[in-house]
Amino acid sequence: MTAFWKEYAENRVALVALAVVLLVVAAALAAPWIAPQDPYDLANLDLMDARRPPGFVGSSGYAHWLGTDAQGRDLFSAILYGLRISLQMGLVAGASAMAVGALLGILAAHAGGWVEGAIMRVVDLQLSFPAILLALVLVAVLGQGKAQLVIALVAAQYAYFARTAYGAATAERQKDYVEAARATPLPGWRVVLRHLLPNCLPPLIVVGTVQVANAIALEATLSFLGLGLPPTEPSLGMLISNGFQYMMSGRTWISVYPGVALIIMITAINIVGDQLRDQFNPRLRR
């Protein structure tokens, strides 16, 4: 573990990215305490402060460092709360997709025969299909709401996990310890959960990191298109969408700052994921 950490720390960029991820997570967790304003308590908002540029000192007496939006909402506060929701959706959707996908992939590898064929052909079909399109259709059918969105994101993403888990499990199932477990004989579910799954985890964690970033981006895209979360739970995507109509009138900050926050978060998570992948894949080692 220490060796693993040392190798990680050798990559300065990845180290910075990890710090950024931790900072973003901390900021999102601490949003209610560090945000100057509760952006969704209408009593706090003053229309006189609407669409003010960054640095404007509003009627409530503090500076809006990132400006305000059309409702006079402090953008810095809105971004902190938006990060909260975006991260939450990304993590819940990513973790659920990992659980579903990993189980399906390992089950396919373990069962073999027609089960393997059926699961993996569906996965192949889905991988050849744009994830955003599937998520769009599902949200359109299921309607708005957190649970519906998570279902749509999981349905769009589990296939990546299933493919990865299947690949890892087909390699593991050839090994003697799996044969030993089957020869005992241990029940199939035990072989899957206690023997195959723990040994397939490293690549899944790597895919998981990247897929959390993807889930966040996917959710932001859906929210931007007005198909994501309801306006009462605005994520970064919705903030970007809200400011979009003001882009041409020069009030670019309303869209740009949430967008920058989104890009920083996704990039940082992806860099961390890439570093993990490099470290878990011995062939990429220098």
Next chain:
Amino acid sequence: MTAILAAEGVTRRFAPRVTLGDRIAAALGARVDRRAVQAVTDVSLAVTRGETLGLVGESGCGKSTLGRMLAGILPPSEGRVLLDGAPPMRAGHKTTTRIQTVFQDPFASLNPRQRIGEAIAEGPVSHGLVTRAAAPKLAADWLARVGLDPAYAQRFPHQFSGGQRQRVAIARALAMQPEVLVCDEPVASLDVSIQAQVLNLFLELHRALGLTCLFISHDLAVVRHVSDRVAVMYLGRIVEIGEAATVYAAPRHPYTRGLLASVPKLSLDGAAVEFQPIRGELPSPLSPPAGCAFHPRCPAATDVCRAQRPALSPRADGTLVACHHA
């Protein structure tokens, strides 16, 4: 002389899986190699209760495949395996815990992410031999029994040497209270000094528990050390089977003789080293020779060997030999 475990005319083929791509290639006129490898051909043998039957042969002769079929891990393509009259495997799944296996490579046969105490107790708990509460005690007892410190139960396999791991693997197999133990080259991947320790442990446990054992090895000295009877395999068939003492003292089949002669020996005066390898190589099991499979390498081969396969038939001392001339 009651047979506990018996093979009746078992054959195992490994056919390459015909994929969709192969079918398309074949439809387009490409030649697809679909020959099956016949790893084991028409083998019948019986393991008597309480004995250790050694199974020897070169790499690739099918001894591991035969061992896996007898252990009920691999279904035979033809013939059947019987444990007290009932097959140990049904519909592709092993049905009995009465046969347990010790695998060759202790670095591969233990789950790298499972604590060894858990590895030992997992099977017995899963099959209700002990309660979950009694599992740590069971693991500790077995660790002590195979000569390891019971405090090691919380460790992972990578913290052990090869010999220690093989002890863990033996403990894991024996914790299931099997009647038959199939050992597939259990010491082949260990250092010679460790081999002796593990073999002695094996012999000790074999005696103490009254196990029946199938001991697979390519090492003649190891097999002689542990076995009551020996079966010699060549290219998927048994060519000689008999009491270990008899077979080692007076090998009948030219292949057995060749094997025994090819063991490097050091003479005491340090002068001449007798060493006569069998000439030629093991033929491909994809296209076994006609007649006696050993005839291309046999010093005593005649026309009848090239034309007719010799049957395994009994000799005066009880040994069964498949040779026209022995």
